[in-house]
Amino acid sequence: MSFISAENIKYSYESEEHNKKTVLNGVNLKIEKGEFVALLGHNGCGKSTMAKHLNAMVLPEEGVIYVDRMDTRDEELTYEIRRNVGLVFQNPDNQLVASIVEEDVAFGPENLGIEPDEIRKRVDNAMKAVGIYDLRHSAPHKLSGGQKQRVAIAGILAMEPSCIVLDEPTAMLDPKGRDEVLSSIQELNKKGITILLITHYMDEAVLADRVVVMDKGSILTEGTPQEVFSQVALLKKHGLDVPQATELAYKLMGAGVKVDKMPLNEAQCVDLLLEVLK
Amino acid sequence: MSILEVKNLTYTYSAGSPFEKTAVKDISLSVEKGEIIGIIGHTGSGKSTFVRMLNGLTKPTSGQVLIEGNDIWEKPKEIRKIRFKVGMVFQYPEYQLFEETVYKDISFGPANMGKTQEEIDKAVKMAAKFTGVSNELLDKSPFDLSGGEKRRAAIAGVIAMDPDVVIFDEPTAGLDPLGRELLLSQIVQYHKERNNTILLVSHSMEDIASIADRIIVLNHSELVMFDTPKVVFSKVEQLEEMGLRVPQITKIMLALKEKGYDISDGILTVEQAFYELVDLLKKEGKL
Numbered sequence: 222m223s224f225i226s227a228e229n230i231k232y233s234y235e236s237e238e239h240n241k242k243t244v245l246n247g248v249n250l251k252i253e254k255g256e257f258v259a260l261l262g263h264n265g266c267g268k269s270t271m272a273k274h275l276n277a278m279v280l281p282e283e284g285v286i287y288v289d290r291m292d293t294r295d296e297e298l299t300y301e302i303r304r305n306v307g308l309v310f311q312n313p314d315n316q317l318v319a320s321i322v323e324e325d326v327a328f329g330p331e332n333l334g335i336e337p338d339e340i341r342k343r344v345d346n347a348m349k350a351v352g353i354y355d356l357r358h359s360a361p362h363k364l365s366g367g368q369k370q371r372v373a374i375a376g377i378l379a380m381e382p383s384c385i386v387l388d389e390p391t392a393m394l395d396p397k398g399r400d401e402v403l404s405s406i407q408e409l410n411k412k413g414i415t416i417l418l419i420t421h422y423m424d425e426a427v428l429a430d431r432v433v434v435m436d437k438g439s440i441l442t443e444g445t446p447q448e449v450f451s452q453v454a455l456l457k458k459h460g461l462d463v464p465q466a467t468e469l470a471y472k473l474m475g476a477g478v479k480v481d482k483m484p485l486n487e488a489q490c491v492d493l494l495l496e497v498l499k
Numbered sequence: 500m501s502i503l504e505v506k507n508l509t510y511t512y513s514a515g516s517p518f519e520k521t522a523v524k525d526i527s528l529s530v531e532k533g534e535i536i537g538i539i540g541h542t543g544s545g546k547s548t549f550v551r552m553l554n555g556l557t558k559p560t561s562g563q564v565l566i567e568g569n570d571i572w573e574k575p576k577e578i579r580k581i582r583f584k585v586g587m588v589f590q591y592p593e594y595q596l597f598e599e600t601v602y603k604d605i606s607f608g609p610a611n612m613g614k615t616q617e618e619i620d621k622a623v624k625m626a627a628k629f630t631g632v633s634n635e636l637l638d639k640s641p642f643d644l645s646g647g648e649k650r651r652a653a654i655a656g657v658i659a660m661d662p663d664v665v666i667f668d669e670p671t672a673g674l675d676p677l678g679r680e681l682l683l684s685q686i687v688q689y690h691k692e693r694n695n696t697i698l699l700v701s702h703s704m705e706d707i708a709s710i711a712d713r714i715i716v717l718n719h720s721e722l723v724m725f726d727t728p729k730v731v732f733s734k735v736e737q738l739e740e741m742g743l744r745v746p747q748i749t750k751i752m753l754a755l756k757e758k759g760y761d762i763s764d765g766i767l768t769v770e771q772a773f774y775e776l777v778d779l780l781k782k783e784g785k786l
Contacts, residue, residue, distance in 0.1 A: 469769050
């Protein structure tokens with residue numbers, strides 16, 4: 222069985238006027254251990270609701286989710302599931318609780334009732350893993366957005382989860398902050414942590430092993446970044462974007478230029494253009 | 500005469516204490532009526548403090564802010580009037596909705612300006628039109644709206660005051676690609692019809708590249724560039740050193756140029772790049 226296995230998940234919210242609004246309409250999603258998956262879709266497509274299902278913050282109305290073979294509906298397993306799957310949200314300011322960076326990172330493991338020596342070790346390791354060790358005695362509110370977001374990630378890491386779900390972690394960051402957070406995510410993935418990254422930035426999604434696109438509560442398409450972003454027309458039709466490099470190649474194809482393989486980033490696009498111009 | 504001018508504008512936090520920090524340092528520049536100005540800079544570069552001084556929310560430690568040639572702090576008691584002239588749309592403005600209905604929320608600004616009921620109604624309708632807030636939404640509670648609708652309603656609340664200068668602080672943060680595009684085109688449309696002046700703070704270089712006439716670049720509290728997107732985004736290394744980037748498309752075209760191909764400077768959008776390449780391919784007989 223896959224590390225995360227969601228089968229036919231249905232979920233709806235009760236709105237003010239008491240009519241039900243379906244958010245997830247039979248989602249099937251499998252994520253293997255150690256995979257880096259990007260989840261795309263426009264606002265309101267159900268991405269965040271899906272993310273909250275992965276650590277039992279929200280339970281499915283219909284269908285079932287297994288996290289490392291644990292059924293999220295089983296209350297006795299909730300604690301273990303949440304230790305295993307950590308969530309990082311968009312706004313770093315809403316996720317920091319302590320007045321010193323290292324205390325903030327220690328908050329999670331302290332709540333797990335771990336021995337102080339072990340906490341010290343985990344906190345140090347977590348801070349080093351995301352490159353904020355030098356900031357350990359700083360006050361979180363004095364950090365930049367990218368640094369704060371990495372403190373939030375370190376706080377999750379210190380609980381030694383096997384999977385981290387990040388819901389638009391870079392939406393509020395400047396370009397440098399985005400780069401810092403993304404390279405941290407890639408580093409952690411190299412160390413074997415399973416990553417689910419929800420994002421509106423296509424240049425982030427191309428870094429993943431696999432891209433899953435959601436639309437209106439179901440999965441529209443999925444595959445490698447190459448497979449997904451080659452479907453420019455489908456993505457555009459559903460209000461989604463492709464990287465600028467891909468869009469340029471797509472337009473050139475329309476004008477009669479031969480493109481064998483869609484470029485996903487700057488370097489690939491430059492190579493393609495040099496080839497065409499040769 | 501320029502609509503907005505700042506002279507030696509400086510702001511220092513906690514002056515005289517050990518925590519003293521200069522957030523904005525000696526900035527002088529002027530903006531002409533009808534321009535769209537982009538403002539970029541890393542987190543903590545002073546962007547927010549800078550724009551807060553432009554509508555009198557923060558009082559400069561030294562230096563001046565002139566609107567149509569008048570110092571906004573000349574009569575401190577009338578600073579509120581400046582805020583009707585220079586409207587500010589904050590980051591995540593949807594969290595600032597508070598009224599019972601969307602209509603009331605949008606009318607809050609014009610009502611505070613002392614307008615008549617008829618004028619208020621006109622202002623609300625005008626603002627709703629520009630931001631795509633439909634009539635049926637006007638009677639709803641703002642809290643029943645979707646995220647995107649809330650943001651547009653909040654922006655309508657500022658536009659309803661019909662300010663001469665509108666400052667948008669990260670208006671597209673958190674929106675999906677379609678939402679970004681829609682909001683940006685609404686801002687451009689609004690700007691075209693009212694011929695007012697727009698200042699846009701953003702971390703999205705693509706957004707700025709696509710709509711700004713000129714760009715203010717702040718770095719460590721100082722003004723380092725104030726020029727057209729073409730010029731600003733040609734300084735790739737300098738921007739990257741400041742923690743900023745140039746749009747992907749600009750970089751791709753610069754790389755081709757460096758390889759010796761005849762490419763114009765400062766390609767900022769995919770559209771421009773496409774036409775440039777089609778011309779080039781035709782010239783080279785490849786198309």
